[in-house]
Amino acid sequence: MVVTQGSEEKGPEEKTAEVMAIEMVLARLLRIGSLLAAALLSVGILAMVLGQTDFAPKLITAGLLVLLCTPVMRVLVAGVIFVWEKDWHFAFFCLVVLCAMAAGVFFGRGA
């Protein structure tokens, strides 16, 4: 994982390294999220098939919730990386996205 220091002047090579870093971090995050969710879901479904009917749905729900968190985490982590790189425009864009998501959940629950 390559993390460039936040210097004022960046050459073109450094810029590509930067773009690589954010994509690799996000890829790793999404991979962990999907593997964890897949593991919880498969164990849950297997438990259901084996007749553990009160325990299994909880495992499956846990898997679905892990999956649900990955996009939110993804925006959050991207925002942190942009702040780290002092890319204020994109850090602000991430903040807008997170606020709109939170407001969507807030108003959606009331409906």
Add this chain to the structure above:
Amino acid sequence: MVLTFIEIFMIGIGAGVVGSMLGLGGGIIIVPALTLCFGMSMRTAVAASTVSIIATSTGAAVAYLRDRLTNTRVAIWLEMGTATGALSGALIAGFINQRLLYILFGLLLSYSTYNMFRTRNAELPTGVVPDALSQKLRLTGSYYDKALGHRVDYQVTRTIHGLILMYFSGAAAGLLGIGAGIFKVPAMDQVMRMPFKASTATSNFMIGVTAASAAVVYFARGDVKPLVAGPVVLGVLLGAVVGARLMVRMKANRIRLCFIPLIAYTAVEMIYRGVKWW
């Protein structure tokens, strides 16, 4: 029960492969399959489909990010439009004539179908002049195309137009509960002139975010049934990983040819929903 699980799982795999390759949510397959073949309620099917949109997005994004097909900067710029659009769509849903909206968005999709058909032989966009905002925000990208065997460099144009379109696509998702990716791919491909493969990969990346806030609401209402959503989502995750592996090796024209019938069908279906009278 085991048989039902396997059947739902298989549908999930199919939806995951198609959805991840075309940058769509796969609801176009999952919702009819669950309601028509398994007799489930619309609420259960839509909730399961919304969670599986996240699965398509997350499962395929790992491969697309590694292959540099996903443009994270463009994705975050446009997510502002989809997220605020979805929010305003949900807020004004009660005050708006849905029938008119269906016709309006149906016509917009018909126009994109026509455009997509017209450019069906263009592998990569040519003669793109990036606008000032795209240069200021460095909305560039480059990836190694495994089907063409060379590197593709690009920069988007009509940056603001793209954002406005995403706002309306988000509003459509919030108001009508449709169009996870079907509006996003044409907006990036035709308006912002991104290469088609980068457009579907970036759309795939973005749909997870819009779906996540809707999914939280479905969870809170208790519409997400673990025994239905579990097998679908597991299948979709697997299908999305396979679909993403296939897509990076395919030519853009092939993928576009698969996309055209789906967008044409959605356009017709939406106009039909708008004009049918009861």
